[in-house]
Amino acid sequence: MTPALRRAFMLFHAILGGVLLLNGVSAVSHALHELDGPHAHLAIVGSLEALGALLFLIPRTVRWGGGALLIVLLGGLAMHLSQGEWQELHYAIYASGVWLVMAHGAEWGKASPV
Numbered sequence: 001m002t003p004a005l006r007r008a009f010m011l012f013h014a015i016l017g018g019v020l021l022l023n024g025v026s027a028v029s030h031a032l033h034e035l036d037g038p039h040a041h042l043a044i045v046g047s048l049e050a051l052g053a054l055l056f057l058i059p060r061t062v063r064w065g066g067g068a069l070l071i072v073l074l075g076g077l078a079m080h081l082s083q084g085e086w087q088e089l090h091y092a093i094y095a096s097g098v099w100l101v102m103a104h105g106a107e108w109g110k111a112s113p114v
Contacts, residue, residue: 001107010107016097017057020069024050048072056098059106066102070095 001009027046031039049072055065073095080088 006107009104012097013101013106013108014057016094016101017053017065020056020094020098021050021053024048024053045072045076056101059108062106063102066098069098070102073098 024046027042028050029046031041031043031046034040048068052065052068052072055061056069058065073091077088077091077095080091
């Protein structure tokens with residue numbers, strides 16, 4: 001892998017993990033404000049997403065975190081599509097990015113190619 005491609009992949013991994021972490025934290029925050037409402041399950045889903053994103057950002061646990069994220073993302077995609085909510089296709093984009101990083105592995109923590 002060329003140095004430029006390596007940097008681009010590291011940036012992609014970091015941004016993807018960071019965005020998914022923020023999404024999970026935001027979902028938990030929203031759910032805790034409406035815990036007695038119809039979105040109570042969102043606290044569990046958001047927590048799983050946030051935990052998965054944290055693990056996804058750690059090189060040794062990227063596959064465990066990615067697996068948790070795929071469960072949340074593909075489950076969310078299936079749920080939204082079953083309700084005819086086609087604007088939620090971004091879950092498929094996130095899931096494909098997670099799968100790509102899982103297949104390749106984390107690039108940071110490895111020795112830099114010389």
